[in-house]
Amino acid sequence: MFAYEYDVVIVGGTPAGITAAIAAAREGKHCLILERTGHIGGLPVNGLGATDIATRDATTGLFKQFVSLNKEYYKAQFGMDSPQVKQSSDGYHFEPHVAAASFDKMIGMAGPGKIEVLVFRQFDSAPKYVNKEGNTIQSIRILNRQTGHEEYYSAQVFIDATYEGDLGAAAGVPYRLGREGIDEFDEPCAGKIYRWWKHGPDEEGTTYQGDNAIQAYNYRLCLTNNPNNRLPVVKPEAYDREEFVSLIEDVLTGQNTDIRFSPVDSAQIQANRRKILAGEKTAIPGDPWGIWKLCSMTSLPNRKVDANNQHLALLSTDLPEENWPWPTSGWAWRDQYAKRLKSYTLGLLWFAQNDKVLPEHFREACKSWGFAKDEYQDNHGFPRQVYVREGRRLEGMHLFTAHDALPLEKGGRPPVYSTSVTASHYALDSHGVRKREPERVHLDGFFSHPSAPYTVPYGVMVPKLINNLLFPVAVSGSHVGFSTLRMEPCWMALGEAAGIAAALTINNEVSVREIPINLLQETLLNNGATLIYFNDLKATDVEFKEIQKLALLGFFPEWEASLDEDLDINTGHLWNKLTHKNIPYNGKAKRELIKTLLTEWSQIEN
Template identity: 30%
Template sequence: MRKITYVFVLFLTLLLTFPNAIISQNKASDSTADIIIYGGTSAAIIAAVEAKKSGKSVIVVSPDIHLGGLTSGGLGWTDTGDKSVIGGLSRDFYHRVYLYYNTKEAWNWQPKEAYGNKGQGTRAMDGESRTMWIFEPHVAELIFEDFVKEYGIQVERDEWLNRQNGVKVENGKIISITTLSGKTYSGKVFLDATYEGDLMAAAGVSYHVGREAGSVYNEEWNGVQTGVLHHKHWFLSDISPYVVPGDSTSGVLPRISTVSPGNKHDGDDKIQAYCFRTCMTNHEANRVPFPKPENYDPLQYELLARSLATGRDDFFEKFDGIPNYKTDTNNHGPLSSDNIGMNYDYPEASYDRRKEIIKEHEDYQQGFYWFVANDPRVPKDIQMEMQKWGLAKDEFTDNGNWPHQIYVREARRMIGQFIMTENELLKKRPTPNPVGMGSYTMDSHNTQRYIKADGFVQNEGDIGVNTKGPYAISYGALVPKKEECTNLLVPVCVSSSHIAFGSMRMEPVFMILGQSSAVAAVLAIDNNVTVQDVDYEMLKNALEEKGQVLKK
C-alpha cells in the first residue's frame, strides 16, 4: 500500500513540476501546423517552400521516402510546352538545375561540350534565361532536398494516410489527418498533392475516374477514340491477336481485351496507361545489364515480335538524351513500356493492391527490355543496339537502379468549383480567375488494346491535340465545391476533364499549381475565410509579385 502511495505521489510531483514534458510524451504522435501538405511530389515540396516563404508553419506528410515524384523519378526530359509561361518557384527549380550543371563536378561521365543541348521543343540548357530543362533523376532529388534544408521544412516520410477513418472533418472542414502509423497532423488548411488524390477522396470531395463521354462537357477529344491514330503508338500493319496467327480458336495473346472498346465518344472507367520512365545508359562504366524478371514469359511480347517483323524500325525513338550519357526512356510504338489496360483499378485500389499493380508493371517493363535484348525473334540490328544499353548504375541506387515512382499519368480528378475542359484549353471559352498557365499538347496515352471487326489488333486512346498556345488555369479548378470542403486545395488531381488533364498533368504545371495553392492557403488563413472565398484580386496580385505567369 505504501509503495502504491509513493508511486502516485512521485507521479503527481513530476506532473506538477514538468507538465509540458508529460503532455508532450502523451502527444508525441500529434503535430500541428498552419498548412498540412499530403504527398511527396514536386507540387508538394514547392507548395511547402511557398508556405515557409510566406511565414506559415507547414508539415509535409509524405508516403514517399524520395521527394519530387516523377520529376526525380525518371522524367528528366521535361514536358515544357511554352517555357515562357513557367514562372515562380517552378522556374526557380529549373534555374537551380541550370546552376548545378554549370559546375565541373556535374559532368562526371560526359564532357559538358559533348552534350548536345537538345530539349523537348527548347534548348536543354538555356543560358539566356538561366534555366535547364533536361536533367538526371538524382539531380532533381538533390534540388528538392536542398529546398527542404534551405527552408527548414518538416517532412514526415513513409507516412501513409489512413484512408478508412484517418480524416477528421467537422462542419465541412478538415481538422486533422492520421496516418497508418498512428500519427495525427492538425492544420488550418490542407493540400492534397498526391498523384492519386487519396486525401481528397477520404475527405468526401467529389471526383471522377476514367473518361467522360464527349457529350458531358461538349468535347471532341474525350471518351472512346476508336479510329483516331495521332502518334506512332499503334499497329501500322495488320497484326493477328491470336496465339496462332489467324486462328481464333488458338486463344488470344496476352494483354488484348476481348470485349468491345465502346462507341466513339462513349464514356468509360478506363485510364491511360502507366509505365516507368527508366534512366538508361550505354556508357559501359556506368551500365547495369537489364534484369530478367523471375516470372519472365516471352509470350507477353509476341505482339512486339510480330510488329518488328513487319520492318518497323523506330524502336529507339524515345531514348531521349539527358546529361552524362543517360536517357529518359519513354514509351514508343504499339507495344512498348506502356502497360496498356493493366491499371484500371489503381486509382481507388488499396495500398496492397497498388503495390501489386506496380510490381506487375515493373515485371512487365523489365521483361520487355530483356525480350528485346535477348529474344531471337527480335531483328539483329535492333537487338545488337539494345545490348549496348542498360540501367544507369548511379541512379535509384536503393531500388536496383529502377525508378522509385511509377508514372501515374492519371488517377482521380476532382469535380471542383470549376472544371477545366478542352474548351478552355482551346480558348473556345474564357477561363475565370487564372492562377497559372499550361501549354503542352492535350496528350493521352493508349487506354486499351482490342480486336477490331476485321479480326486484327489495335490500340485505342492515344491522343495528341495542340492547344494552339498557352491557356489559363482557373483557381476554381484547385478547390472543391464549398458545400463539400472549405479548407482543402488540390494542385495535382485538379478539377478537369480527362482530355484537359492530359495537358495539365505536366510536372512544371504541378509545381506552378502547388505554389498558387500555397499562396491561396496563406490568404485564407490571414483573412479567416474559406479557400473558396479567397479574394481573387488579392490572390492575383500576390501571385504576380511572386513571378507567376497568369496571361500571355
C-alpha cells in the same frame, strides 16, 4: 488523441507538394510534407527528366526556379561551355539525382524550420482517417511505415498533393474517373477513340462513348549506353515470354501507329521482312529501330535518356488495362501492381535484348542500353515510383474541359479567366487505355491534340464544400481537359498557388473559397509567376505585373502586348468600354497609358 500541429499539412511529396510547402513557408507558415515513400520529388526524381511543356515561358514561378537550379548544377559541376550544360536544355532536361538535389535546395531556401518533411508516412484513402467537424478537416491519421504506429496531424489548411487525390476523396470531395463521352462536353478526343499517331484521323472502332477506362501507367526509365555506367537488364522471376511475342512480327513487318504507315501495302511489308532478315534495318515509314521500337527516348546530360512509352508502337512500356483499379485501390493492391509493372518492364527489355527469334542485329541494337547505375542506387538503377498519369479527378469550383485550352477563334486565345493562378501549355494528350486489339490502328485512347497557351482558374483545385482543403494535382477536369493540366510544370505552378492560398485562408480566417483572389495573384506575380502568356513579354520585364493584371480583365486580348506601339482606335474603344471612362490615347504608346489605365480601373473597382 495527441495530434502534431502545423499551419499547413501537405499529403504527397510530389513537385506540387513541394512548391505548395515552399510558397506557404514564404508567407510565414509552418508546413509539413508527408510522403509515403523514402524519397520526395515525384516523377522528376523518378525518370521524367525531359520536361513536358510546349511553351516554356507560359509557366514560371517556382517551376522556373527549379529548372534554373538544374542548369546551375551542370554549370557548377562541368563548366558553362560543357556538353552537359548544352544537353540540359537550360535545365529543362535533367538526371533524376539532379532533380532531387534541386528540390532539396529549394526547400532549404525557404528558411530553417519552415518546412518539415517526413517520409514513409502513408495516408490510406478512407473517411475514417479524416477527422472533420462539419465541412472542416481537423486532423488526419497517418501510418508510420517504419514503426507500424499511427500518427495524427492537425492543420489549419490541408493540401492534397497526391497523384491519386487520396485525401480529397477520403474527405468527401466528389470525383470523376474514366472518360466522358463526346455528348457531355463536346470535346475533341472524348470517349473511345482509335487514332493514327499523331493527329488522327480517327478510324474504325471509334465511338466517342464514355467509359471507366484509365489511361496507362508506366515507369519513366533512366537508361544509358555508356558501358562504364550501365547496368544490364536482368530477366525477371515472373517472366512470361508470351506477353512479348507480338514484338517479333512488329519488328519484321515494320508495323507502327504513325499515319505514314497507313498506305503501306503487303508487298512493302514482305520486302521489309526480307530486308531485315538479310541483316538490314527497317525501311517502313515511321518505324523506329532497336531500343527506340520499345521506348521514346529524350537525351539527358551524361549519356543518359528519359525513356518513355513509344507512342509509335502497339507494344511498349505502358501496361494498359491492368492499372484501372489503381486510383481507388488501397496501397496493398498498388504495391502489387507496381511489382507487376516492374516485372513487365524488365521482361519487355530482356525479351528485346535476348530472344533468339528476334533478328540478331535488332537484339544487338537493344543490348547497347541499360540502366544508369549511378541513379536509384538503392533500387538497382530502376525508378522507385510508378508514373500515375491520371487518378481521381476531384470536383472543384471550376471543371476544366478541352475548351478551356482551345482557341475561341482561329489564331486567338482560349478563354481568359480573371481568377487565373498560372498560364500553361501542353497538347491535349492521353496514353492508351487498352492493350492491342486486332485490326486497330492504335491502342484505344491514345491521342494528342494541339492546344494554345491557356489560363488556369483557381477553382480547379478548390472544393465546393470542404473549407480548408486544396488539391493542386488531382484537379477538377474532364478526362480530356485534365490531359493537358497533368504535366509537372502546371502541377508545380498550381502547388505554388495552393501554398499562397493556404496562407491567405489562415490570415483572413476564411474558407479556401473566400480568399481575396487579387492578393493571391499579387503574391504570385511578386514571386515571378505568369498568369497569362504573351509572346513579347517575360516575367522579368518592368511592366510585366501590370500587363498581367490588365490582361486578365480583358485589356490585352491579343498574343502580343505591343507596348511600344501607339494605341489604335479599336483598342482605345475597348479600354474606354472596360473602364467606362474616356481615356485620351491619340499619339500615345500603350506603355505610357498603363498607369492611367490601372488608376481608372482601380477607381471603378472601389
